[in-house]
Amino acid sequence: MSQFPHDEFAKNLFELLLTPFGAVEIERGVQPEAKAVDIYFQPSQPIPTEHNLGLLARCITQPAIFEPFRNPVGVGEIQMWIAKLFEILQELTRERKRLKQPDLAEVKPHLWILTPTLAAPTLTGFGSVNRVETWGQGVYLLPTHFQTGIIVIHQLPRTPETLWFRLMGKGTVQENAIGEVADLPANSPYKGNALDLFLSLKLELESKQSIEPEERNLAMRLSALYIEKIQEAQQIGRQEGRTEGERELVMVLLTEKLGNVSARLSEEIAMLSVDKLQELAKALLCFSSIADLTQWLTNNR
Incomplete structure (x- = not known):
């Protein structure tokens, strides 16, 4: 130290x-x-x-x-x-x-x-x-x-x-x-x-x-900030967990509907937000081919 x-x-x-x-x-x-x-x-x-x-x-x-x-x-x-x-x-x-x-x-x-x-x-x-x-x-x-x-x-x-x-x-x-x-x-x-x-x-x-009183106050302020950072990280973790769940669901639905999805398209899907994944889950019900998925991803970048 x-x-x-x-x-x-x-x-x-x-x-x-x-x-x-x-x-x-x-x-x-x-x-x-x-x-x-x-x-x-x-x-x-x-x-x-x-x-x-x-x-x-x-x-x-x-x-x-x-x-x-x-x-x-x-x-x-x-x-x-x-x-x-x-x-x-x-x-x-x-x-x-x-x-x-x-x-x-x-x-x-x-x-x-x-x-x-x-x-x-x-x-x-x-x-x-x-x-x-x-x-x-x-x-x-x-x-x-x-x-x-x-x-x-x-x-x-x-x-x-x-x-x-x-x-x-x-x-x-x-x-x-x-x-x-x-x-x-x-x-x-x-x-x-x-x-x-x-x-x-x-x-x-x-x-x-x-430790001086002023430094003790500073340490307490930094401790509070540290706790806030941990809570923020936990919230991000929960959000990421939700995103992962939505992504897995969409991939299952796409595979059942269209067959295997290429690695390139899978990577694009992995970049989507939760809201976009939910939109895709609804839209894919109308897909009849991989071309429909490709077009949807192009329109929603």
């Missing part, structure tokens, strides 16, 4: 969301000291709109470093991560010179520091600005050449645009985001895997010898 379950959850979540669109490095080392950045992302393709990554998609139009903090980040920690960013930039510059490649701004990584809350004096002390009109509430950009942004998660509006960042918040903010993921459509690209990450986080929290 991980000693830092929330940190592990954040890394796994970024890996889940970003891997389809580029290279994701977890714990990337930085020279000259033994340092590592949590998540380093190198994009390789545009993100289709149907993936609905919202604010996260805007943060990864160029290489990006993400440093999520479970508790409010301190001044010294921000300074340290900016220093790490500059070390990485120096490494990349040396590498491009060695390969005789142009030094383009768009290939330089942008640092994103994620924190649940942050005091206003800390934000102003770094010269950060919340450009609400372009980035929305809660996103603070440092002066241009710092290539750094601070996302204050608990200031983000509760919208689908900010969902994936709010999952890394605390307390009610995180619990609300978890509920929103659970309510996503079944065909959402990330829902199933995200729910699996929640289950892993639940197990990690329950394995801790000392």
Whole structure:
């Protein structure tokens, strides 16, 4: 079990969301000291709109470093991560010179520091600005050449645009985001895997010898979600059982009416919903040949 379950959850979540669109490095080392950045992302393709990554998609139009903090980040920690960013930039510059490649701004990584809350004096002390009109509430950009942004998660509006960042918040903010993921459509690209990450986080929290009240509440919320998932799976199982029964009945009736049905037609029948199987059971009473079945399947695809 991980000693830092929330940190592990954040890394796994970024890996889940970003891997389809580029290279994701977890714990990337930085020279000259033994340092590592949590998540380093190198994009390789545009993100289709149907993936609905919202604010996260805007943060990864160029290489990006993400440093999520479970508790409010301190001044010294921000300074340290900016220093790490500059070390990485120096490494990349040396590498491009060695390969005789142009030094383009768009290939330089942008640092994103994620924190649940942050005091206003800390934000102003770094010269950060919340450009609400372009980035929305809660996103603070440092002066241009710092290539750094601070996302204050608990200031983000509760919208689908900010969902994936709010999952890394605390307390009610995180619990609300978890509920929103659970309510996503079944065909959402990330829902199933995200729910699996929640289950892993639940197990990690329950394995801790000392658990904080906030974490206990989170574990209870995740337990409820886990129970809902089991019940949903059971319902799907019952539905699949019903479908299988309808399919077997239709195949028996077809065989008695028309003789053996080819494997290809059997596969098409296997793809039918319960409602369509019931329609076919009624329609086949009027069939006189396999051609009638073939035509019906063609008309009902």
